[in-house]
Amino acid sequence: QKEVEQNSGPLSVPEGAIASLNCTYSDRGSQSFFWYRQYSGKSPELIMSIYSNGDKEDGRFTAQLNKASQYVSLLIRDSQPSDSATYLCAGTGTASKLTFGTGTRLQVTL
Amino acid sequence: ETGVTQSPTHLIKTRGQQVTLRCSSQSGHNTVSWYQQALGQGPQFIFQYYREEENGRGNFPPRFSGLQFPNYSSELNVNALELDDSALYLCASSFEAQPQHFGDGTRLSIL
Numbered sequence: 182q183k184e185v186e187q188n189s190g191p192l193s194v195p196e197g198a199i200a201s202l203n204c205t206y207s208d209r210g211s212q213s214f215f216w217y218r219q220y221s222g223k224s225p226e227l228i229m230s231i232y233s234n235g236d237k238e239d240g241r242f243t244a245q246l247n248k249a250s251q252y253v254s255l256l257i258r259d260s261q262p263s264d265s266a267t268y269l270c271a272g273t274g275t276a277s278k279l280t281f282g283t284g285t286r287l288q289v290t291l
Numbered sequence: 292e293t294g295v296t297q298s299p300t301h302l303i304k305t306r307g308q309q310v311t312l313r314c315s316s317q318s319g320h321n322t323v324s325w326y327q328q329a330l331g332q333g334p335q336f337i338f339q340y341y342r343e344e345e346n347g348r349g350n351f352p353p354r355f356s357g358l359q360f361p362n363y364s365s366e367l368n369v370n371a372l373e374l375d376d377s378a379l380y381l382c383a384s385s386f387e388a389q390p391q392h393f394g395d396g397t398r399l400s401i402l
Contacts, residue, residue: 271333273388
């Protein structure tokens with residue numbers, strides 16, 4: 182069983198819609214969670230971090246964490262074509278090593 | 292604020308050779324982590340250095356080794372290169388356990 186699981190997609194949403202990206206994890210010791218955006222051929226870029234249960238909003242992005250269900254999600258409101266990328270979910274335990282999922286490819290269509 | 296920089300950008304090697312990849316951490320960061328990202332996969336943790344000491348290692352063989360220098364820059368060395376070592380090698384830096392920020396990566400191709 183992979184430690185962090187994501188649907189590889191592609192997830193296709195029309196411009197202006199809400200994109201919902203999901204992630205589950207198996208290590209109950211994981212404390213912190215991160216969403217990285219990775220454009221094709223580029224390196225991952227941190228877009229959200231979340232440490233406690235509930236929602237965290239930053240502009241058009243909302244991260245949600247439910248430690249009881251071992252579930253993390255990212256909502257992107259008013260999706261733009263520039264949001265088309267692979268979104269990587271990652272968690273850390275006490276050792277600060279990031280454990281990544283395989284990523285979900287998002288396509289925002291015109 | 293200077294971000295994480297990695298060199299070289301691209302590298303082509305043959306099986307059995309050795310390679311050294313370099314990383315300069317972001318200003319103010321004292322922790323450097325290295326990841327390997329194969330095509331279509333998420334990054335896999337290789338190891339982390341904190342204040343010049345190895346601070347955790349992933350499931351990689353001993354031919355993957357590293358260093359961190361007093362200025363917190365770091366090197367990743369890979370000996371006896373294999374075809375499966377072809378990947379994007381990412382360096383990430385952070386201050387203590389704060390979120391990690393990645394450099395642009397080194398794309399290594401093994402022929």
